[in-house]
Amino acid sequence: MNIQDLIRPIVKALKPYSSARDEYQGNSDAMVFLDANENPFENGVNRYPDPQQRTVKSLLSKIKSIPQKNILLGNGSDEVLDLIYRAFCEPNQDNIITLPPTYGMYSVLANINAITIKSVQLNNSFQPKVDEILEISDANSKLLFLCSPNNPTGNSFEAKSIERLIKEFKGVVVIDEAYIDFSKEESWVRRLKEFPNLIVTQTLSKAYGMAGIRLGICYASEEIISVLNRIKPPYNVNELTQQKAITQLEQNELTQQQVAAILSERDVLVKQLDAIDFVSKIYPSDANFILVKVDDATKRYNQLIEKGIVVRNRTTQPGCENCLRFTVGTKDENEKLIKVMKTL
Structure with a gap:
């Protein structure tokens, strides 16, 4: 699968905004910063935050055993999901597939982005109906959302079903693992290298007890992460959120x-x-x-x-x-x- 074929043409042609902190990435010690029109009087948050959240990503990289180049952070998982929509789904043209009962924001974000929603209800055991999902997908089906463990049912989807969907769905498969830390199942982050069309989202809101700081996490191929970085706001994760996340991740x-x-x-x-x-x-x-x-x-x-x-x-x-x-x-x-x- 060629991920470039799935990216919206307008996103591929986009020249991303370059912030002051993107342009200068050297050692900040003893440097005089007169580049970003900040208030010069120190109060702990008078400077813009690291736009790439390098320290937070470094800690996540160690905990999850995944390179930093495969990580993107957002202002809550909802921003991460919205970025995925904007990268891959053409408004008034493309569609996404959801498996109700499931997390309601998938549909809300689809409506906001003018994307058609196709749904295949889970079976009586709250497992995906794989054949039906693949049958209703078409050339404009860009995203398939799998919430595992699922909200609100609490169960994990069978690995064989997930693997088949990743292999046979012609778009991007997004596995929402907000609750993975409570599960005995292995995270699909471990298998990102196998599947170029796989995105795994996680959060610090549940197991890490940081719902109030709004920090969402996206794990994907370097190619997908680079696309999402092109369209994310320059300083999307604020300094206080980054500081709190660092403190919590250091006490894993x-x-x-x-x-x-x-x-x-x-x-x-x-x-x-x-x-x-x-x-x-x-x-x-x-x-x-x-x-x-x-x-x-x-x-x-x-x-x-x-x-x-x-x-x-x-x-x-x-x-x-x-x-x-x-x-x-x-x-x-x-x-x-x-x-x-x-x-x-």
Whole structure:
């Protein structure tokens, strides 16, 4: 597959903006910076941030065992996804394929970018219908979104199905791994070299506990990363976000301890939810949340709100009728949830 054939002509012809910090990349020690029209009075954030976030990428490179040239960072995963749309999808011409129930922003971003949405609902086991997906794709199908572990169902897609889709889909396959740190499945980042049309997105919002800093991560071939770099805003990840990310990534051991605690609490919560009389089904989870089928999702959602507990009502999503999604909280939070549910 030639990735260049998938890139929008206007993007290929684009002359990217060159910022002051792109042009000078030398040692900043003892240098006098009079190039970027910044306020010269030091306060910690008076200078523009590194437009390529080199220190953050260096830490991610070590943790994920992937070269920095294969990493792009964005202002949340939503910016990363939007860049992918703008790089590959021609407005009012191309289409993307989603597999509901899934993350809603894929469709929102398609609508914003004037891209047609084709959907193939997951089967009863919340797995992709591979034959149907390949059958509805056409020459204008540029992106296929696979959320694995999937939101809101929590399960991972079978590796054999994902591999077949990557090999046979004629566009770019985007695997959203926002919850991969909670899964026993291996990340598809490990196999980027095999598939030039593969993009893997991750985030610091979930396992790393950094939802408030809005840092999304894109792993792909050097060719795809270079295309996305051409169209990203020059200083898209601010200095405070970069500093917070560096601090958190430097204590990766703490993150792993927190992930282990969440997984332990998830197992406990599953057992406790199973004992609730109005719970009819608990779906397997590879994420930090649990999808649960109840007798009346809207009724139970409102009852929990009245008791001071907010969960997510997913009953309107395809295949999720009367389902609530419970994020795994702290031990105390989970115990409060169960105590309240026993009184409903």
